[in-house]
Amino acid sequence: MTETPAAFGRRTFLIAATAVTVAGAAGAADPAGANPARRRQPATTSSRSVGAYEVIPLLDAAGPFFLDRQLAFPAATPQDWERAREIDPGAFGPGQTWQLDFRCFAVRGPRDRLMLVDTGVGPDGSPAGGWAPTPGHLPVELTRAGIDPADVDTVVLTHLHEDHFGWSVGLDGTPFFPNARYVVQRSEVAALAAGDAALSYVVDPLRAAGQLDQVDGSARLACAPGRSGGVRVVPTPGHTPGHQSVVVEDGHRQVIVTGDVLVHAVQLVDPSVAYRYEADPEIARQTRERLLAEARARRAVLATAHLTEPWTEAR
Ligand SMILES: [Zn+2]
Numbered sequence: 001m002t003e004t005p006a007a008f009g010r011r012t013f014l015i016a017a018t019a020v021t022v023a024g025a026a027g028a029a030d031p032a033g034a035n036p037a038r039r040r041q042p043a044t045t046s047s048r049s050v051g052a053y054e055v056i057p058l059l060d061a062a063g064p065f066f067l068d069r070q071l072a073f074p075a076a077t078p079q080d081w082e083r084a085r086e087i088d089p090g091a092f093g094p095g096q097t098w099q100l101d102f103r104c105f106a107v108r109g110p111r112d113r114l115m116l117v118d119t120g121v122g123p124d125g126s127p128a129g130g131w132a133p134t135p136g137h138l139p140v141e142l143t144r145a146g147i148d149p150a151d152v153d154t155v156v157l158t159h160l161h162e163d164h165f166g167w168s169v170g171l172d173g174t175p176f177f178p179n180a181r182y183v184v185q186r187s188e189v190a191a192l193a194a195g196d197a198a199l200s201y202v203v204d205p206l207r208a209a210g211q212l213d214q215v216d217g218s219a220r221l222a223c224a225p226g227r228s229g230g231v232r233v234v235p236t237p238g239h240t241p242g243h244q245s246v247v248v249e250d251g252h253r254q255v256i257v258t259g260d261v262l263v264h265a266v267q268l269v270d271p272s273v274a275y276r277y278e279a280d281p282e283i284a285r286q287t288r289e290r291l292l293a294e295a296r297a298r299r300a301v302l303a304t305a306h307l308t309e310p311w312t313e314a315r
Contacts, residue, residue: 046310048301051250052224053231054108055257055303057310058141060120060166061102063133067276068096069264076266076273087315088265090308098264100306102163104138105257106147107231107248109222114147115154115231116177117246117257118305122166127197131162138167152177154221156233157184158259159240160198164305173205182206183221183233186214188242191279224250236261236291238284239275245291254300261288263306268292268315 047056065072069081069092076084085092093099107115121128124135142149155177157165167176175182189212192199206212215233223230229250236245239260246257261284262268263275271288274281295302295314302312 048255048303048311050248050253050255051227051229052110053248053250055248055255056106056108056145056147057303058104058106058120058138058145059101059310060104060122060136060138060141061132061134062308063099064093065098065100065133066131067098069098069266070096072098072276073264073266073273074276076270080266080270080273083269084265087268087312088307088309091264099308100263101308101310102132102136103305103310104141104167105246105303105310106142106145106152107246107257109231110225112151113154113222114152115156115221116152116180117156117303118158118164118259119155119167119176121163122168123171125171126162126166127201128162128166136166149177150179152180155180155182156221156244156246156257157182157188157202158245158257158305159243160184160188160192160196160202161240161260162197164259165198165202168202169205173201173208175206175209175211180211181213182211183213183215183219185233185235185242185244186216187235187237188240188244189214191241221246227251236287238278238280238282238287239263240279243287252299254295254298255303256291256295256300257303258291258305260305261291262302262304265307265312268312 047054091099102121104120105117120136120138121132122136169175189203218232218234221231227250231248233244233246236243243259245259245261248255267273267288271292272285278284292314303310304312
């Protein structure tokens with residue numbers, strides 16, 4: 001990779017990802033289970049209740065990233081790493097390895113509402129397969145959580161990176177959640193470059209099925225009956241142009257499903273530390289600082305996709 005970090009866009013990411021297919025395949029063919037992240041049990045059972053809602057973590061995949069952590073977060077200092085290790089020791093693999101989870105969340109609410117936030121890396125053969133450490137197993141996790149895909153009424157895609165939309169459709173383009181509307185920011189779709197895998201793999205099939213629901217900015221997905229709160233999406237741009245997060249709240253309790261506003265605990269201890277593949281690092285930093293400040297003020301629980309525990313809090 002010869003580009004400067006500032007030049008890394010979505011397409012470069014794909015190119016970089018292709019270059020590490022060999023390392024990814026080696027991780028996937030790990031019959032001895034030498035990788036501790038692959039031996040860990042999925043954390044399906046550790047759900048959190050928020051008044052009338054239950055937020056359920058669903059671990060699609062886990063394993064090492066294709067870049068050493070210092071390359072993924074070039075500005076992080078030794079002190080940052082030390083503090084991050086205290087928060088998320090599981091993210092620190094051998095040497096400089098970054099171990100990460102690829103996690104989705106389900107939100108169960110009153111009146112049989114069932115929502116999903118993100119759909120992981122997807123099956124063998126999905127676009128993320130070129131670089132993700134293993135194929136995903138979200139369907140197994142859904143079964144374990146007692147969730148029938150046909151009962152999911154809403155799928156929120158925080159953004160259109162390959163490790164977040166993988167199980168949205170099957171390999172033949174059929175929506176995996178046949179009765180769901182798929183909520184994505186219009187600006188996220190508009191920013192996709194021609195030829196981006198997200199267009200052909202997920203956007204076009206969902207649009208053809210009449211299940212793509214593009215929204216502009218904040219949007220309420222569910223109301224808590226008789227109380228304040230509910231479920232809403234809020235724009236959190238920077239990682240991608242139309243990135244969004246999901247706020248689940250009831251009364252004084254709040255869980256924020258962050259998506260990739262932060263992808264490592266090092267960005268919790270210092271929100272100014274950029275992740276290499278942020279589309280706009282400056283906006284990403286502003287978004288991260290704002291979200292973490294609000295989470296601190298509300299004592300919100302953060303539900304993250306890539307830390308090695310589903311729950312954390314703003315510091
Ligand atoms: Zn991600």
